[in-house]
Amino acid sequence: MKYKAEINVMPLKELLDPQGKAVTSSMTNLGLPTIQNVRVGKHISLEVEADSKEKANEMVEQACKKLLANLIMESYEFEVNPS
Amino acid sequence: MKFGVVIFPGSNCDQDMIYVLQTIMKQKVEVLWHKDRDLKNCDMIVLPGGFSYGDYLRSGAIARFSPIMESVIAFAAKGGYVFGVCNGFQILCEANLVPGALLANIPKKFIGKNVYVKSQSSSAIISSSINKTQVLKIPIAHGEGRFYTDSDTLKSLYDNDQILFKYCDEKGNINAASNPNGALDNIAGVCNKQKNVFGMMPHPERASDSELFNTDGKLIFESLLNSVVV
Numbered sequence: 596m597k598y599k600a601e602i603n604v605m606p607l608k609e610l611l612d613p614q615g616k617a618v619t620s621s622m623t624n625l626g627l628p629t630i631q632n633v634r635v636g637k638h639i640s641l642e643v644e645a646d647s648k649e650k651a652n653e654m655v656e657q658a659c660k661k662l663l664a665n666l667i668m669e670s671y672e673f674e675v676n677p678s
Numbered sequence: 679m680k681f682g683v684v685i686f687p688g689s690n691c692d693q694d695m696i697y698v699l700q701t702i703m704k705q706k707v708e709v710l711w712h713k714d715r716d717l718k719n720c721d722m723i724v725l726p727g728g729f730s731y732g733d734y735l736r737s738g739a740i741a742r743f744s745p746i747m748e749s750v751i752a753f754a755a756k757g758g759y760v761f762g763v764c765n766g767f768q769i770l771c772e773a774n775l776v777p778g779a780l781l782a783n784i785p786k787k788f789i790g791k792n793v794y795v796k797s798q799s800s801s802a803i804i805s806s807s808i809n810k811t812q813v814l815k816i817p818i819a820h821g822e823g824r825f826y827t828d829s830d831t832l833k834s835l836y837d838n839d840q841i842l843f844k845y846c847d848e849k850g851n852i853n854a855a856s857n858p859n860g861a862l863d864n865i866a867g868v869c870n871k872q873k874n875v876f877g878m879m880p881h882p883e884r885a886s887d888s889e890l891f892n893t894d895g896k897l898i899f900e901s902l903l904n905s906v907v908v
Contacts, residue, residue: 606781611784613783617786662735662739662743663735665736667779667827667828668779668781
C-alpha cells in the first residue's frame with residue numbers, strides 16, 4: 596500500500612537561526628512589528644510503499660534520522676497517512 | 679605519500695588541491711570519482727571544497743551517501759588518514775567521521791576572505807608541527823561554516839586535544855571580534871578522537887603557492903607530511 600509522509604525539519608530551539616532572524620527583522624519593515632521569533636525550517640513530503648502504516652512509519656523515521664535531518668542541529672516530526 | 683582526492687559533482691576546489699599536492703608538495707595523487715569504491719591504495723584521502731550535490735538538503739548531506747564515502751568511512755575506521763577542507767569538512771561532519779556540525783554563518787552571508795588562525799592540537803599530525811604562537815593567514819570561502827556541537831562534546835574535544843585550529847586576529851588574539859562566522863569557541867577545524875580524520879573550514883590549498891604571495895597554508899601540508907611514516 597502507498598503512504599504519504601509529511602515531514603517538518605526545524606533548527607533546534609537552542610540554536611540561533613540566522614535565516615529566521617533575517618525574516619523576523621523584515622516583519623518590521625513590512626509593518627508587522629509584533630511578529631517575533633520567526634524560525635525557518637524545511638517541509639519534506641514523500642511517498643512510500645509499505646505493508647502497513649507501522650512499516651511506513653519505521654522507514655520514514657529511518658530516513659529522517661539518517662538523512663533528512665541532522666540531529667546535531669535539527670529536530671523533525673512527521674505524519675504518515677495512506678495516499 | 680600517495681593522496682587520493684575525491685571529486686563529487688559540484689566539487690570546485692579539487693584541481694587546486696591536486697595542484698598543490700602534486701606540483702608544490704611533490705606528492706603522488708590519485709583522482710577518485712564519487713561513484714567509485716576503490717581508494718587505489720592511497721595513504722590519505724582528501725575531500726576538497728565546493729558544493730557537492732549543489733548543497734541540497736544540507737551541505738555535505740548527500741555526498742555522505744555516495745559510493746566512495748562507504749569506502750572512505752571503512753578506511754577511516756581502520757585508521758586511514760582522511761582530510762576534508764570546507765565542503766569536505768561538512769561531508770566529514772555529516773558522515774560522523776568528526777564531531778559537530780557546520781551551521782549557517784551568523785553574519786547572514788557567504789564569506790570569502792583571508793582570515794587568521796592558530797594551531798591548537800599538539801597531538802594531531804596536521805597541526806602538531808606548527809608553532810602554537812604562529813599566526814597563519816588562510817582564506818575561508820563558505821556560507822555554512824559556523825562550527826557547533828553540544829557542550830559535552832565540546833568538553834571532550836578539549837579533553838582529547840581534538841581542536842586543530844582557532845580563528846584569531848592578525849596579532850593572534852582569539853576573541854569574538856576575530857571570529858568570522860560565529861563558530862563555537864572560534865573553532866576552525868577539528869579531528870576525530872583517534873586523530874586520523876581532520877576537517878577544517880579554511881583553505882590551505884589556496885595559500886600554498888608563492889605566486890599567490892601567501893604560503894602559510896603550506897605549513898599545514900608540511901605538518902602532515904613531516905609526521906606521516908609511509
